[in-house]
Amino acid sequence: MAKLIFVNLPVTDLARATAFYEAIGARRNLQFCDDTASCMVFSETIHAMLLTHEKFRLFTPKPIADARSSSAVLICLSAESRDEVDTMVASADAAGGRADPGPKQDHGFMYGRSFEDPDGHIWEVMWMDMAAAAEVQPGPAAA
Structure with missing residues (x-):
């Protein structure tokens, strides 16, 4: 089996982020979507996990960076x-x-x-x- 990559990204507005990634060609994998996360599929091996800040904080003790400024x-x-x-x-x-x-x-x-x-x-x-x-x-x- 090929290795998969799941890029986890903190987002401030899950609905907006989901719509954005759908607009650029990714599709949602509903199996891994809920009101805190959207799994966006680019290919069989590349996925972006869009996570609310609350959900993202469950995976790291570090502060969430503002990607607009850093x-x-x-x-x-x-x-x-x-x-x-x-x-x-x-x-x-x-x-x-x-x-x-x-x-x-x-x-x-x-x-x-x-x-x-x-x-x-x-x-x-x-x-x-x-x-x-x-x-x-x-x-x-x-x-």
Whole structure:
């Protein structure tokens, strides 16, 4: 079985956050949703757990950071094409997020943009032509 990732994000308004993630293409897994959490599925292996602050506090003794004013993590999703990168960022912007809080990246073989969700969490979306990337960045030399 492939390893799964569940990114847990504290959110101030669960309904707003859920609607935002649905607008950018994630779907809810109702099995893990209630009035304190929404499990948003990006793929078979990638999930974002949106948690109210009260629920999030059950998992950590640390204070919850305000992602609008500080950063602890940048989350990156792969995309199938440059167009998919642009579409996801445009969807995030239209759904109440903020497009491109960081600089766009265009290296020819790799293209990326970012968006900020309504709670300030930053997501990068990257497309890469793996064959072209291998030509630019060959693996380590054989010993």
